[in-house]
Amino acid sequence: MISGRTLPGLVAACLLAASPMGHAQSPTPPGPQGIVVPTVFPPFDANAPTCTPPPGLHRVLAFAQDNEREFMQGVARGLALAARDRGLEYRIALARNDAALMIEQVRQFRSAGVGAVVTAPVDPASLAPSLQQLMWGGSYVGAVVPPPATEILNAPQYLTGKVLGDAAAAYIRDRLRGRAKVVLLTHDSLQFLAPRFVAMRDSLKTIPGVTIVADLSPQTVNKEGGNAAMRTILLAHPTVDVVLGADTVVLGALEALRAAGKARNDQFLGGIDGEPEAVAEIKKGGPYKASISLASPIFAYALGQHAADWLEGKSVPQAMDILPSALSLANIARYEADVADPGSVYRDPVRRAEYLRMYGNICYDTRDQYVNFPWSSERRP
Known part of the structure; x- marks a missing residue:
């Protein structure tokens, strides 16, 4: 068997790990470290009290995008639709798998007072300090899987x-x-x-x-x-x-x-x-x-809605499950209709529950409780 750990010679040279984790990690600046101990969050309470809208930030939703694979293009489309529906300016910063470039792009978002950033990190460890600075400044940060973030998105x-x-x-x-x-x-x-x-x-x-x-x-x-x-x-x-x-x-x-x-x-x-x-x-x-x-336009639309809620002082989930479903010839037509119009799915609680499940609550006033551990809803053996 060819194994990723035992590849000889040429195979070992050309088949490396999927994520470039060799970048030096920047020192973490001082500030709240968030929730670092694995925590089980209760179901999201949509009726939680509102709190303070973050001051001094612009109504901008930005996507720090790792690359242009179709899954990420679906994320970008869902975010764009949510931004349009909520009156947010929408920006994309494409890193093209360059971890150092993504760090610089996120720093520029912070300097520009961007109110909400969704990220698909190239190298989670090296990007983490820049994301923490965003959150300490009051910005919403949504992450596609790796922490830290105001709201972690993950699949079981x-x-x-x-x-x-x-x-x-x-x-x-x-x-x-x-x-x-x-x-x-x-x-x-x-x-x-x-x-x-x-x-x-x-x-x-x-x-x-x-x-x-x-x-x-x-x-x-x-x-x-x-x-x-x-x-x-x-x-x-x-x-x-x-x-x-x-x-x-x-x-x-x-x-x-x-x-x-x-x-x-x-x-x-x-x-x-x-x-x-x-x-x-x-x-x-x-x-x-x-x-x-994993219906990327649908979960991305939800992240965009939560970003807009955050900027209006509302409570948003700390974590969100993407529920997997196997596509077949029997259900593809319905699936394609749903991802083509993620807004209608999000507005329908029954349809939304087929794709997403939400946990925990956080808002600007409790932003020190951001998620800083590899969250998953699963408790498998």
Whole structure:
């Protein structure tokens, strides 16, 4: 098996961890350190008392965006729609996977008095001090997974991976006669996402005929990274039956399989994120069989609404779950309608509850209680 920890020679040189964690961490300036001990938050109370609107800040919602993969484009679209609906100016700062550039962009937001920032960090550790400075100054900070933030967004990562792993396991049993060569394209270097791959491995362990021939993290979490990883894997294992990972890297792996003439309609390629290109591949009825939706425009719209609430002195959630669901030909049409109009989903409590679950309460007056630990609602063994 090719492993991300035991790759020899050339493979080790070209298949590194998904997140560039080698940047030096800036010293944390003095100020409240937030909630650093893992805490179970109660359900969000939408009727919590209002408090002081943050003074001296502009009604601007900014997105510190790591890269342009489709999942993040969905985040950007949801934020833009929420900003439009709430009368906020909207800005994007694209870091293009450059951690140092993202730090500078966030510092510029602070200097400009931006009232709300949502971030998808390139390197969470090095960005953390800049985010803390924003929060100490009264700005709302929403984070897509890593702390620190006023509001942490996360998926139940083990459950997310289990939904995909179970779908793959069922396909192997029913369609591949219980035997399959499997590739896992992981993000194990990101502790926040690692549980989804633990779950996939747990699901696959239930089938004796499964061989995991590669278990590694592509150099970059995008199509190019997935394509490069798959090309290397095919040199050692020219026959692959199952590929699992994030949609963007699995789509890259599919490109490599097709280029090598190794793509087959009886393969099971499955990803996480519900990216539009993955949905399109599922509709074709080819190798791509499943995508676990995290509905990025819908959760982003919710973050944008919470940012506007914060600036008006309202209480907002400290944490929010994105609930995973497996997309299939039977439910794709409804899903596409929902992500096309996230505002209508957010305004409908029943529909919203299918995608999101909210916890805790925080506002400007209690901003010292920001989340500064890797939050998850899951309590798995």
